[in-house]
Amino acid sequence: xxxxxxxxxxxxxxxxxxxxxxxxxxxxxxxxxxxxxxxxxxxxxxxxxxxxxxxxxxxxxxxxxxxxxxxxxxxxxxxxxxxxxxxxxxxxxxxxxxxxxxxxxxxxxxxxxxxxxxxxxxxxxxxxxxxxxxxxxxxxxxxxxxxxxxxxxxxxxxxxxxxxxxxxxxxxxxxxxxxxxxxxxxxxxx
Amino acid sequence: xxxxxxxxxxxxxxxxxxxxxxxxxxxxxxxxxxxxxxxxxxxxxxxxxxxxxxxxxxxxxxxxxxxxxxxxxxxxxxxxxxxxxxxxxxxxxxxxxxxxxxxxxxxxxxxxxxxxxxxxxxxxxxxxxxxxxxxxxxxxxxxxxxxxxxxxxxxxxxxxxxxxxxxxxxxxxxxxxxxxxxxxxxxxxx
Numbered sequence: 534x535x536x537x538x539x540x541x542x543x544x545x546x547x548x549x550x551x552x553x554x555x556x557x558x559x560x561x562x563x564x565x566x567x568x569x570x571x572x573x574x575x576x577x578x579x580x581x582x583x584x585x586x587x588x589x590x591x592x593x594x595x596x597x598x599x600x601x602x603x604x605x606x607x608x609x610x611x612x613x614x615x616x617x618x619x620x621x622x623x624x625x626x627x628x629x630x631x632x633x634x635x636x637x638x639x640x641x642x643x644x645x646x647x648x649x650x651x652x653x654x655x656x657x658x659x660x661x662x663x664x665x666x667x668x669x670x671x672x673x674x675x676x677x678x679x680x681x682x683x684x685x686x687x688x689x690x691x692x693x694x695x696x697x698x699x700x701x702x703x704x705x706x707x708x709x710x711x712x713x714x715x716x717x718x719x720x721x722x723x
Numbered sequence: 724x725x726x727x728x729x730x731x732x733x734x735x736x737x738x739x740x741x742x743x744x745x746x747x748x749x750x751x752x753x754x755x756x757x758x759x760x761x762x763x764x765x766x767x768x769x770x771x772x773x774x775x776x777x778x779x780x781x782x783x784x785x786x787x788x789x790x791x792x793x794x795x796x797x798x799x800x801x802x803x804x805x806x807x808x809x810x811x812x813x814x815x816x817x818x819x820x821x822x823x824x825x826x827x828x829x830x831x832x833x834x835x836x837x838x839x840x841x842x843x844x845x846x847x848x849x850x851x852x853x854x855x856x857x858x859x860x861x862x863x864x865x866x867x868x869x870x871x872x873x874x875x876x877x878x879x880x881x882x883x884x885x886x887x888x889x890x891x892x893x894x895x896x897x898x899x900x901x902x903x904x905x906x907x908x909x910x911x912x913x
Contacts, residue, residue, distance in 0.1 A: 555830060556749070556830060557747070557749065557828065557829075557830075559746070559747065559749055559750040560749040560750075560830070630827075630828065634885075634888045634892070635828045636892075637820075637887075637888045637889075637891040637892040638747065638820065638825045638828040638888070638891070639747075640745060640746055640747075640750070643891055643892075643894065649892065649894065652892045653892045653893050653894070655892075656889050656892050656893065656898070657893075660889075660898070660901075677912055679908065679912075680904075680905060680908035680909075681901075681904070681905075683901055683905075684901045684902070684904040684905035684908060685905040685908065685909065686901075686905070687886070687889060687898050687901035687902040687904075687905050688882055688901075688902045688903075688904075688905030688906045688908075688909065689905070690885065690889065690902070691881065691882045691883075691884075691885030691886045691888070691889055691898075691899075691902035691905075691906075692878055692881045692882055692885055693881075693885060694881075694884065694885030694888040694889065695824075695880065695881030695882055695883060695884030695885030695886070695888070696877070696881045696885070697827075698824045698827045698828070698881070698884040698885070698888075699827075699846050699850075699877060699880065699881055699884065701827040701828070701833055702823075702824070702826075702827040702833075702839065702842045702843045702845075702846050703843050703846065703847075704833065704839065704843070708846070708850070708877050708881075711850075711871075711873055711874045711876075711877035711878075712874070712877040712878045712880070712881035713878075714870075714871070714874040714877075714878075715870060715871075715874035715875045715876070715877050715878030715879070715881075716878045716881075716909075718869065718870035718874060718875065718878075719870075719875065719878065719906075719909035719910060720909060722867060722869075722912070
């Protein structure tokens, strides 16, 4: 019984992760979650107080997964430039966009502290992590020491997020790859 | 009569521009448009075949306005770097995000050619315009000649779009400004 309840809870969270990624918060109804998860309304409200509670759990799990994936490249071997390049060049489902970043367009997510928090914390962590690497690169003479590492890190993260926007607008991953190549060209010569 | 009809049509377009910016396409109902515009359902369907037709007119107008605003800095005086910097540093309502870019997160916009087209065309134009300026800067010895101007331009546009995402996530314009400072620091030393 315990494991069955856990499995239901887990399926609800996973389904909500998918629907939020595809449709956003405004575009995801409790009914759509129940239908795709194959879970009844009673069961959903047994595990979660409502859509916002479930979305908070889903965003929190997506945030954990995103951090773990980013660490694979950011904590990898190589120079500062190589680690940032590995992160930017990692294989991605470009046209799906970023499941965390896309939430920032959703007015109901931004208005609700519990939902905005995992989004904000993910970017805080990511920018901070990349700023550390930029600072290491500056200390090693790899990057120019003038700019604030936090500014460079924010630009790197923004290129990814904006690259997704350009790719979805073009219905093609190419503008994403252009933006990444451009950012790496700019980073390389510092 | 003619001007009254024009005024109604105009008010419907303007209201839809606002609602799309605030709520996105999925989050904007025909009823909400009618209520905010103070226009009846019959009058709305007299001027437009439906929400998607009206949204296409609204996006098309937003795209025209965005281009005209961008040209103010991009066609201004100064070096290539100075014109790009003026564009990036222009006063913006950062927390509202980009009214064109935010549409790219909307699955129903991306799925409908008539709605996606003004979004794609705006970014094509903007990236192309900035690539011209980067190429001028390369020809003048202001920027390094290695990178493809189209890549640098895509990175610049992505920084803006991603900067909006970071700012909305943080509920503060600061990450946007950091990303712009970072991009300018990277551009300057080329």
